[in-house]
Amino acid sequence: MADGVPSMLDLAGLRELRFASAAGAGGWPFASDPFLVVAPVGVELGDEDAIAAWLAVQPCPVIGIAAKTGAVTAARAVLAACDVVVDDIGDVAPIVANIRKAPLAAMTLVQVLRVTAGMPPEQALVVESLAYATLQAGPEFAAWSRANPSAPHRIVAEEGPAVRIERDGPRLDLVLNRPRNRNPMSVEMRDALCEALQFVVTDDSIASVRLSGAGACFSTGGEVREFGTAPDPATAHAVRSQRLPAAVLLACAERVSAHLQGACIGSGIELPAFARRVTAARDTFIQLPELRFGLIPGAGGCVSLPRRIGRQRTAWLALSMRRINAATAREWGLVDEIVD
Structure with missing residues (x-):
């Protein structure tokens, strides 16, 4: 070499x-x-x-x-x-x-992408969660955690619900509503989004749902200041099995569209990629940075992205950790339309 x-x-x-x-x-x-x-x-x-x-x-x-x-x-x-x-x-x-x-995380990533390629997405999410939990107990995530201890107390408090819900007849708008923090997927955001999507699943009178983010970006992904706060990886997997927004979104995805803008990092692209239709502003950029933590995409990205752009491009995004812009996302099929 x-x-x-x-x-x-x-x-x-x-x-x-x-x-x-x-x-x-x-x-x-x-x-x-x-x-x-x-x-x-x-x-x-x-x-x-x-x-x-x-x-x-x-x-x-x-x-x-x-x-x-x-x-x-x-x-x-x-x-x-x-x-x-x-x-x-x-x-x-x-x-x-x-x-x-991060050779262990890299190996686990490609193994998950290979084995879940032909699986029903609901089953593939379970495999992703198990693999994610395994890496949470691994040396690469432990090394990152020692250098970056959890600090949930540093999250800036914001007023209003974590997910703003607005209904107009058969249409429902779900807006990620922590713009000062750049809409991270915190525990608060996760639970609020699960509850809102569960409401959609049980109410057939809702014909369409639009998922978007308040402020300059859709979402910067997992709230890193909360990383490492789960009691243990097995419990974290159990929680994901019950409180994973991607799993609920799958049950109503045909009625959901997502609009992206600004930063769409980690779960900020993993989740909206499940939607039937995805639009993006021209300033949108997309990135999967999980390898830097010794992890893999764990909010559904090992399932949603391959079904839009294929296994190899998903692996490239995760292993390179490079950003792509809205034009590239549109060319690949990760975004359906660029709108102003």
Whole structure:
């Protein structure tokens, strides 16, 4: 590995590594390189489907480089098995740098995205929550928590309900209403949103629901000042099993539209992505930063985003932690329309 750019495996290298690791994994989170980078070029020998199947169960992220493949037909199967596909080797360095900092979270992320791809979303949310709880007990989240102790007392108090509810006949507006704090998904916000959505589920006279955020942004995601306040990961999973806004939203998603503006970070995009229709202001930007905490998206993002933009783009967002703007979100299908 030179200048932050890891070595690549071509078809011959993949074939050799597959046979050499027949009794184990070719890559894993405790290796010096806790990832695999593949450029599926070279002589085709007819075992590319077997290589793809082997890549799809590796306990580490698999990064494919599309630009190197040229006209190699077999590359399609191998690239389809990768967790992330980038256009050039230069795009790999920032991704692997993030993986090195949180290899356990990176491994768990790609495993969840793989295994939940064909699941009903309700079941996939359970898998996501279990994986999230596992990482809450892991060393990467523990290290972040030691450096950033919980501080719920620092949350600025704001007047009014956490979620403002406005009804006009068959239409209901739900407005995240903590603009001074940038509408974080705090315990207060979570519970208020669950109650509002449960009301929608039980009232068939509500024909349409519009979810939006007050102030400059839709939501900056999980309230980090509350991170680490759960008594233990098992209890946190139990709470999510009963009080997860995404699970309630799924039951009424066909009636819900969401409008985004400004920052849509973490749960600030994970939740609205379940809605039937998503619009965004031109200043919208989207980011999944959970890897920095040693975690994965845990508000439904491992379920909602792949169903809109696919597994590989979801993994790219989470592993790169890069922001995308409204135009890119519209191009990918994460946003249905940009509105002024």
